[in-house]
């Protein structure tokens with residue numbers, strides 16, 4: 001990693017436990033300005049917990065999160081929100097609000113203490129809805145939208161916040177394939193214009209296609225970190241997910257394609273009780289040639 005690049009967001013030695021369970025164990029993550037970092041890993045790996053810690057919503061017990069070099073704990077929540085937005089995996093309770101009202105709430109960190117939204121805020125909110133193809137839902141209450149439509153409205157709210165850093169927790173999990181591509185294309189476009197994005201992405205192929213770097217989490221620990229080619233090896237996929245795979249360049253899109261062959265045998269299941277990495281068997285095909 002080049003040291004002259006601005007670290008938009010970084011976490012060092014991040015640990016978080018609840019009772020006896022360690023949800024984050026000495027996690028390190030760096031996102032340079034203008035980078036799209038993907039968080040991947042099985043259910044329960046700690047992706048949402050990490051995003052919540054990065055956003056300042058969850059107070060970690062050890063380590064530090066730096067937003068453009070400043071420790072989050074020394075910043076007001078308004079200053080954090082003016083720089084960084086989080087789109088949660090589970091939409092918060094929003095009974096009775098219209099889509100437009102929700103998106104307009106994204107303007108809150110940019111308003112003065114007793115200031116109400118003005119025409120500039122309204123037009124930013126409209127633009128954000130246009131970007132996610134949700135304008136036609138503006139006057140509808142959120143409870144009348146489908147899961148995927150609501151998810152896109154929450155992305156619009158984060159865009160209306162005009163953050164420098166955007167955190168997204170599985171932003172495409174409820175979306176049809178068209179809107180998955182639209183939302184990730186949009187994030188990629190914003191990243192190319194200078195936004196920094198960190199997103200938990202369920203679909204490994206999508207993560208490889210859109211992200212500059214990937215962080216593979218398993219049981220609260222970083223198993224691998226690097227470019228998609230470095231991280232998405234059959235060995236790493238097997239240790240994290242317990243699935244044998246073949247990884248090769250997609251002949252059509254040019255990014256990594258992953259064929260899931262099947263569950264690895266019982267001895268190689270992920271999340272072994274003693275926390276030791278599961279034994280890794282070589283997948284039958286490793287066409288892109290990078291072995292874990």
Ligand SMILES: Nc1ncnc2c1ncn2[C@@H]1O[C@H](COP(=O)(O)OP(=O)(O)O)[C@@H](O)[C@H]1O
Nearest residue numbers: 018021023041042043044045046047048049050
């Ligand atoms: N407040 C909590 N108390 C106890 N366990 C929790 C709490 N929040 C999350 N967990 C557990 O921590 C693990 C990581 O959760 P999460 O970060 O949501 O995983 P992911 O997003 O990768 O699926 C899971 O096993 C989950 O059940």
Ligand SMILES: [Mg+2]
Nearest residue numbers: 047048049089
């Ligand atoms: Mg999650």
